[in-house]
Amino acid sequence: MNWSKIISPRVQAIPPSGIRKFFDLASEVDNVISLGVGEPDFVTPWHIREAAFYSLEQGDTMYTSNYGLLELREEIANLLKRDYKLEYSPKNQILVTVGVSEALDLALRALLKEGEEVLLPEPCYVSYEPSALLAGGKVVRIKTRAEDNFKLRAKDLREAITPKSKVLVLCYPSNPTGATMDKADLEEIAEVVKEHNLIVLSDEIYSRLTYEGEHTSFATLEGMKKRTILFNGFSKAYAMTGWRVGYVAAPEEILQAMMKIHQYTMLCAPIVSQKAALEAVRNGDKEVEKMVKSYNQRRRVIVKGLNEIGLECFKPKGSFYVFPSIKSTGLSSEEFAERLLKEEGVVVIPGNVFGESGEGFIRCSYASSLDNIYEALKRIGRFVDKL
Amino acid sequence: MRDDILDLLKNNSKLSHEQIATMLDLSVEEVENEIVQLEKKNIIVKYSTLIDWDKTNKELVSALIDVKVTPERDFGFDAVAKRIYKFPEVSSVHLMSGGYDLSVQVEGRTMKEVALFVAEKLSTIEHVQSTATHFMLKTYKKDGVIFKGETKPAERLVVSP
Ligand SMILES: Cc1ncc(COP(=O)(O)O)c(C=O)c1O
Numbered sequence: 280m281n282w283s284k285i286i287s288p289r290v291q292a293i294p295p296s297g298i299r300k301f302f303d304l305a306s307e308v309d310n311v312i313s314l315g316v317g318e319p320d321f322v323t324p325w326h327i328r329e330a331a332f333y334s335l336e337q338g339d340t341m342y343t344s345n346y347g348l349l350e351l352r353e354e355i356a357n358l359l360k361r362d363y364k365l366e367y368s369p370k371n372q373i374l375v376t377v378g379v380s381e382a383l384d385l386a387l388r389a390l391l392k393e394g395e396e397v398l399l400p401e402p403c404y405v406s407y408e409p410s411a412l413l414a415g416g417k418v419v420r421i422k423t424r425a426e427d428n429f430k431l432r433a434k435d436l437r438e439a440i441t442p443k444s445k446v447l448v449l450c451y452p453s454n455p456t457g458a459t460m461d462k463a464d465l466e467e468i469a470e471v472v473k474e475h476n477l478i479v480l481s482d483e484i485y486s487r488l489t490y491e492g493e494h495t496s497f498a499t500l501e502g503m504k505k506r507t508i509l510f511n512g513f514s515k516a517y518a519m520t521g522w523r524v525g526y527v528a529a530p531e532e533i534l535q536a537m538m539k540i541h542q543y544t545m546l547c548a549p550i551v552s553q554k555a556a557l558e559a560v561r562n563g564d565k566e567v568e569k570m571v572k573s574y575n576q577r578r579r580v581i582v583k584g585l586n587e588i589g590l591e592c593f594k595p596k597g598s599f600y601v602f603p604s605i606k607s608t609g610l611s612s613e614e615f616a617e618r619l620l621k622e623e624g625v626v627v628i629p630g631n632v633f634g635e636s637g638e639g640f641i642r643c644s645y646a647s648s649l650d651n652i653y654e655a656l657k658r659i660g661r662f663v664d665k666l
Numbered sequence: 667m668r669d670d671i672l673d674l675l676k677n678n679s680k681l682s683h684e685q686i687a688t689m690l691d692l693s694v695e696e697v698e699n700e701i702v703q704l705e706k707k708n709i710i711v712k713y714s715t716l717i718d719w720d721k722t723n724k725e726l727v728s729a730l731i732d733v734k735v736t737p738e739r740d741f742g743f744d745a746v747a748k749r750i751y752k753f754p755e756v757s758s759v760h761l762m763s764g765g766y767d768l769s770v771q772v773e774g775r776t777m778k779e780v781a782l783f784v785a786e787k788l789s790t791i792e793h794v795q796s797t798a799t800h801f802m803l804k805t806y807k808k809d810g811v812i813f814k815g816e817t818k819p820a821e822r823l824v825v826s827p
Contacts, residue, residue, distance in 0.1 A: 296827075298825055298826070298827050299825075301825045302823065302824060302825040305824045305825060306824070311824060313824045313825065315824060315825040315826070316822050316823065316824065316825065316826050317826040317827050318822060318826055320822065322819055404827065405827045406827065454827075576674075576689035576690065577689075579688050579689055579690075579691055580685070580688050580689055583688050626824055626825060628825070649678075
């Protein structure tokens, strides 16, 4: 059978994952230390796991409402009100999804007509482009720069806009750069969004992992709530990646459209995960604070260490990634990452997999134990010295 | 700052002053001065190591002893506690609320040794009214640290987006 004639060209057009390659490479090397992991190194806090045991014991094994458990939506609404003074109705403006991943896919599918453009400030999270393409959209990438600490400039956004521009994806704090945008930065973006009538997908999954200043939720900016789809979840803040639960808050009309897809393709997020998430929003703050404190300490260690090695990086204010420049070594990002892995057994992700403007950089995750970070820094230092 | 330094050291007393300074965004001098103060004031009492003795061949038996005391004027709990904690066999002593007064941990090489110590030395102390000895059979968690058994959680993928 000639599968290339059978499989959808839309799927075939999606290039293989650049991250996957490093996964395979790493499996061939012994004694690997990984700074390539995009998830917390904490296990989900015990009280949340315990809530899940009780839930199972009680027999919570059914489907829930397509929207998700009402109780959970109510708690999410409370959280958004408490943290950002944002008002969303738990009845029809909040949808519980199988992670932010599903929610992003729903939004893009609900919004895009064939060939409409999605503006992607890059370097960015690797799922945005494939999701947009699979939804029939066209991707327009916008470069950001190290000298701006990888913030999006309003001017660059403006220049990328065409009559087909429809959606702007924002992700702050950022995966992979750790960049954040404060209120003033975002206001300039909001200006352009209004001018060009864009819809903003604001992926704020790292919002709780903000170490300096306060996270500004995009929907809080004047006039933006009605054109913003807000994504957040439990994976990063509560160390719950494997539970597959997240949520989206948006104006009713778009939420209903997303809900239409969700009800047929997913039905609902797993009930046990929703019960665990309920415990997380209700009682998770103390554990979140502990984890944030610990990430923050490691952030300072890794930023200092990398700069001392000569891999220049700014001190990112959010998420758990640093994005140092490796330009001084003369190697490309891929060469650097591949050789570092083969010669010293340290996994980092080459910056170019997050977009062209990530070339010359690597992503290092500090969601790894302090001992690992020190050992990785030692090995990276040795590697750079002998180049 | 003080609590943050103590929290870090409590977890890992091997951290250097430089490491602590980086982790807390302080200068090395600040950290050094603070630690000197903490040591001087005996807030930091000692730097020790948490050991899972069950994994070694060392013969070590621990018991918790509930001690009831009849305190008298001019001879209170503190004085009785002192009589007790001076023995090197005693590893900790706490004054308790509730059904008994002092909780005493005693260590020895064998159960017999510990039991004899209680019978001969502890219960004969003046004002000690009664003792109840509980031998510890297994340590699951100590000082906030779980002593790991056989089962391990799933490992994270080495690389993820
Ligand atoms: C920026 C960003 N968005 C979304 C996700 C996916 O999150 P979830 O686990 O909620 O699907 C990730 C996970 O790495 C991410 O980094």
